[in-house]
Amino acid sequence: MEDTIAAIGTALGEGGIGIVRISGPESRQVVENLFIPNNPENWRRWQSHRLYLGHFCEDSRKQKIIDQVLVVTMKGPHSYTGEDMAEIHCHGGYLVVRAVLEAVLSQGVRLAQPGEFTRRAFLNGKLDLAQAEATIDLIRSKSRAGLTAAVNILDGKLSQLIERCQEELLRMIAYCEAAIDFPEDEIEVLEPEEIKSVVNHLIGKIEKLLADYDKGRLLRDGVKTVILGKPNVGKSSLLNALLGRERAIVTEIPGTTRDLIEEPLDLGGVPLRLIDTAGIRPTEDLVEKIGVERTKAVLKEADLALLVLDAATGVTDNDRLVLQLAREAAVPLLVVINKMDLEPVLINKEQLEASFPDLTVLEISALSGYGLPELEEKVRSMVGLGEVRFDGEPLVTRLRHRQALLKALDHLQQLLGSLEAGLPEDFLTIDLRGAWEALGEINGKTVGEDVLDKIFAEFCIGK
Numbered sequence: 001m002e003d004t005i006a007a008i009g010t011a012l013g014e015g016g017i018g019i020v021r022i023s024g025p026e027s028r029q030v031v032e033n034l035f036i037p038n039n040p041e042n043w044r045r046w047q048s049h050r051l052y053l054g055h056f057c058e059d060s061r062k063q064k065i066i067d068q069v070l071v072v073t074m075k076g077p078h079s080y081t082g083e084d085m086a087e088i089h090c091h092g093g094y095l096v097v098r099a100v101l102e103a104v105l106s107q108g109v110r111l112a113q114p115g116e117f118t119r120r121a122f123l124n125g126k127l128d129l130a131q132a133e134a135t136i137d138l139i140r141s142k143s144r145a146g147l148t149a150a151v152n153i154l155d156g157k158l159s160q161l162i163e164r165c166q167e168e169l170l171r172m173i174a175y176c177e178a179a180i181d182f183p184e185d186e187i188e189v190l191e192p193e194e195i196k197s198v199v200n201h202l203i204g205k206i207e208k209l210l211a212d213y214d215k216g217r218l219l220r221d222g223v224k225t226v227i228l229g230k231p232n233v234g235k236s237s238l239l240n241a242l243l244g245r246e247r248a249i250v251t252e253i254p255g256t257t258r259d260l261i262e263e264p265l266d267l268g269g270v271p272l273r274l275i276d277t278a279g280i281r282p283t284e285d286l287v288e289k290i291g292v293e294r295t296k297a298v299l300k301e302a303d304l305a306l307l308v309l310d311a312a313t314g315v316t317d318n319d320r321l322v323l324q325l326a327r328e329a330a331v332p333l334l335v336v337i338n339k340m341d342l343e344p345v346l347i348n349k350e351q352l353e354a355s356f357p358d359l360t361v362l363e364i365s366a367l368s369g370y371g372l373p374e375l376e377e378k379v380r381s382m383v384g385l386g387e388v389r390f391d392g393e394p395l396v397t398r399l400r401h402r403q404a405l406l407k408a409l410d411h412l413q414q415l416l417g418s419l420e421a422g423l424p425e426d427f428l429t430i431d432l433r434g435a436w437e438a439l440g441e442i443n444g445k446t447v448g449e450d451v452l453d454k455i456f457a458e459f460c461i462g463k
């Protein structure tokens with residue numbers, strides 16, 4: 001029997017309400033011990049999943065009241081964790097919520113570990129591992145599209161697909177094993193051709209999931225977009241303009257930005273992680289040197305680089321140096337000519353594209369906002385998430401899932417090889433089982449405690 005756990009379920013800080021949640025066999029008793037209902041008659045005829053108004057007390061003597069609260073208790077298995085649960089909805093002040101939690105803990109309840117509610121939900125079969133992971137992705141999502149991807153998985157779209165694949169595999173395993181165990185009997189057998197067609201079908205499904213992984217990853221983690229350029233071209237101004245607020249310091253002094261500045265931005269549903277960098281130039285200044293090194297390092301992990309040029313200076317040797325760095329990093333590149341509001345303009349899109357035919361160039365002014373809508377549109381289309389539509393197909397967003405899918409794919413391809421070579425059934429079952437187990441890592445059917453520990457450690461306490 002599990003013990004009873006409790007934690008604050010809402011974010012800490014001031015808010016309209018704060019919620020302390022409890023899960024485990026003692027949930028209802030704990031509330032009973034600390035709660036004074038406004039309507040004792042109703043409370044006596046208690047019903048699951050019903051809110052009751054009253055006061056919450058420091059201890060079971062019920063002399064000192066902490067707050068006016070709403071309580072709800074939920075009878076398992078019809079609860080998030082599948083166990084008996086309770087929630088105390090109090091006012092959302094930092095001290096109030098803590099006091100309610102402390103009162104609950106004083107009743108012999110243990111403080112929950114990060115993700116422990118969801119872990120119990122998983123262990124009680126309320127959701128599978130992919131869905132548990134999706135809950136944390138949902139909480140953390142930084143864009144509407146990322147949110148939709150997480151909700152799709154939480155709804156079980158990925159789980160159902162994996163489940164169906166596993167059922168197919170089990171069916172084939174059963175046939176192969178029957179053929180091994182009762183070779184003499186007149187049992188129904190699967191023809192190699194039939195196995196082959198089922199396996200090919202499964203391979204197709206897995207390959208489709210894998211093909212969309214990059215899209216899924218970008219939606220989950222955000223598109224790492226580095227703003228790059230020589231000093232003073234307006235990188236920080238561009239960051240601020242895109243964010244719509246003065247995040248980075250802007251001055252007319254070259255070398256203003258010395259460190260990386262990273263901010264999330266929801267660009268019409270596409271999550272960006274915008275990174276402003278120190279202007280690149282040959283320098284002897286130690287701090288600036290470190291900044292330039294950091295710019296180079298972050299460029300290596302970038303999904304996209306915005307190379308900023310200054311219309312008023314034209315293309316200088318320093319710009320060529322930056323361009324070379326970007327090319328070495330082999331990161332998708334978009335060139336923007338900034339300060340198009342200034343006179344005289346020494347370079348424009350046409351000239352630049354004529355001398356560098358491989359570059360995509362846009363003209364903007366971070367100061368006036370000219371060209372920014374076009375820039376946003378271009379970024380979205382370059383990222384390939386321009387119109388993220390969900391046709392109900394799940395998007396794989398986690399590296400863990402991708403690795404499991406690759407493993408399953410490998411087994412299925414081996415299996416095709418064995419079929420071609422006419423190898424006997426026991427060879428086939430090895431790979432059928434291997435594929436089944438690999439897929440089980442996604443929904444959690446075949447993962448060990450250590451993997452679970454790692455996954456749930458990512459969660460916040462109270463989820």
Ligand SMILES: Nc1nc2c(ncn2[C@@H]2O[C@H](COP(=O)(O)OP(=O)(O)OP(=O)(O)O)[C@@H](O)[C@H]2O)c(=O)[nH]1
Nearest residue numbers: 231232233234235236237252255256257279366367
């Ligand atoms: N006229 C005009 N001035 C701009 C524009 N964008 C930036 N500036 C000016 O250019 C100067 C440098 O801008 P920053 O945004 O600090 O440039 P930076 O590239 O971040 O510079 P470092 O951090 O030093 O590398 C400031 O004086 C800005 O006001 C623009 O579109 N038009």
Ligand SMILES: [Mg+2]
Nearest residue numbers: 235236256257
């Ligand atoms: Mg700057």
